[in-house]
Amino acid sequence: MSKALIEDLRERGLVFQIAGEERFIDWLEEKPRTLYCGFDPTADSLHIGSLVPLLMLRRFQDAGHKPIALVGGATGLIGDPSFKAQERQLNTPDVVAGWVDKLKAQVSRFISFDESPSSAIVVNNLDWTANIDVLTFLRDIGKHFSVNAMIHKESVKQRIEREGSGISFTEFAYSILQSLDFAELYKGYECGLQIGGSDQWGNITGGIDLTRRLHGAQVFGLTMPLITKADGTKFGKTESGTIWLDPAKTSPYAFYQFWLGTADADVYKFLRYFTFLSPAEIADIEVADKAAEGRPQAQRILAEQVTALVHGEVGLVAAQRITDALFSGDIADLSSDDLAQLALDGLPVTQIYRGDLPPAFTQLLSDSGAVASGKQAKDALSRNAVFVNGSALGLEDNASPAVWFPKEQALHDVYYLVKVGKKKHHLFVVSGV
RNA sequence: GGAGGGGUUCCCGAGUGGCCAAAGGGAUCAGACUGUAAAUCUGACGCGAAAGCUUCGGUGGUUCGAAUCCACCCCCCUCCA
Numbered sequence: 001m002s003k004a005l006i007e008d009l010r011e012r013g014l015v016f017q018i019a020g021e022e023r024f025i026d027w028l029e030e031k032p033r034t035l036y037c038g039f040d041p042t043a044d045s046l047h048i049g050s051l052v053p054l055l056m057l058r059r060f061q062d063a064g065h066k067p068i069a070l071v072g073g074a075t076g077l078i079g080d081p082s083f084k085a086q087e088r089q090l091n092t093p094d095v096v097a098g099w100v101d102k103l104k105a106q107v108s109r110f111i112s113f114d115e116s117p118s119s120a121i122v123v124n125n126l127d128w129t130a131n132i133d134v135l136t137f138l139r140d141i142g143k144h145f146s147v148n149a150m151i152h153k154e155s156v157k158q159r160i161e162r163e164g165s166g167i168s169f170t171e172f173a174y175s176i177l178q179s180l181d182f183a184e185l186y187k188g189y190e191c192g193l194q195i196g197g198s199d200q201w202g203n204i205t206g207g208i209d210l211t212r213r214l215h216g217a218q219v220f221g222l223t224m225p226l227i228t229k230a231d232g233t234k235f236g237k238t239e240s241g242t243i244w245l246d247p248a249k250t251s252p253y254a255f256y257q258f259w260l261g262t263a264d265a266d267v268y269k270f271l272r273y274f275t276f277l278s279p280a281e282i283a284d285i286e287v288a289d290k291a292a293e294g295r296p297q298a299q300r301i302l303a304e305q306v307t308a309l310v311h312g313e314v315g316l317v318a319a320q321r322i323t324d325a326l327f328s329g330d331i332a333d334l335s336s337d338d339l340a341q342l343a344l345d346g347l348p349v350t351q352i353y354r355g356d357l358p359p360a361f362t363q364l365l366s367d368s369g370a371v372a373s374g375k376q377a378k379d380a381l382s383r384n385a386v387f388v389n390g391s392a393l394g395l396e397d398n399a400s401p402a403v404w405f406p407k408e409q410a411l412h413d414v415y416y417l418v419k420v421g422k423k424k425h426h427l428f429v430v431s432g433v
Numbered sequence: 434g435g436a437g438g439g440g441u442u443c444c445c446g447a448g449u450g451g452c453c454a455a456a457g458g459g460a461u462c463a464g465a466c467u468g469u470a471a472a473u474c475u476g477a478c479g480c481g482a483a484a485g486c487u488u489c490g491g492u493g494g495u496u497c498g499a500a501u502c503c504a505c506c507c508c509c510c511u512c513c514a
Contacts, residue, residue, distance in 0.1 A: 295468035
């Protein structure tokens, strides 16, 4: 069972390093084990960077093990310096506490809570760190850490060695807190494995050392590779910012579109990372795509799988409905209800009275957020890249509201669907005379 | 506390009195080609429809004119104590 799990993870390329590798497989095979992964509240939502570890917890749970999702109510107050170029801004305790609650709900959706032995647990490390006093911390915990070893960790090396940066004691001590988490979870839940991104290696091995010193126990660590894109740009960011897991911050439609836009060079790898499709199924998709002309199927499958995982079937259907309407359907066929639904499903929408329309279309577009600035709108207009309900506008129309939104062309009297460029859509609801 | 080095437009990074809204690279946006790809080419890239307005850590000052010079202050880094 567990051998098959590790084999599957290796095939997917999800195993970067294992701490304690010689004994790890046997240990995992022996009986159902407890493992954990930490998620620090650095915002009011997780983003897709946390998806791989979340799914990893699920993969272990599916193989019969018990996952613990740790939300870093304490570590989130400090800030993990690992591979960060700069010291981070501290957030206030009540803000972090609010984020902890949101993250708890979010991580809970990816692992299952039944009454079985492998039922998941969510914990907050503030529970065991909040009341440690300084002297106890320094004497009982700090004594186990060698500063000599800590400053040589790759994760903080840059901050220590490179001119122009630096690291506060606060952040430097972060890895001690995370190490303590592992030891505490071992003590409280017999948790014997911590998983995390490859940047967490130093923090994980710190926890392994501490657990051995405090409890004389051998525990393990497994890291996942950093997710990279073939073009070298950072994974998980787009022009409109981070891709969040919270549908209020990134709509299911935008989320679906993000995955649909995955580069060919990355898409099969991402299928292995982000879905539960077997490596064999994924290989079949790749073969079929190679044989076929035109657009590969992999992006669509990836988008469907991941959107369903994160936003459920309902979210996926909504995302696809908008996608169909905007990219392949005929917008004139959309019913009034459909249009209203698109707005609810995440299509950006602006309501405005006809009399309040600004003097320039570029201004309307930038005010509504459809474009980043009037300059961009102007550029698009001059290249005939702006469409209202399917007909192109030019730069010469910029100052004539009657041309942008002619009454007789309104869909259901009030709707104007504006397209800027190939992919950006914005719905205007224009009322009044 | 002492000595030295820095803070430039989203990022990196040039720029030491006018030719600077500020080189170059990256990122981003739009067009062409396409598959809502990639690569490539073209254009845009502080804000503004425009006239024009606002930037180079902050505040004052010198000057016809300052990102560039002066004073004070804030922040970061290195070494020393």
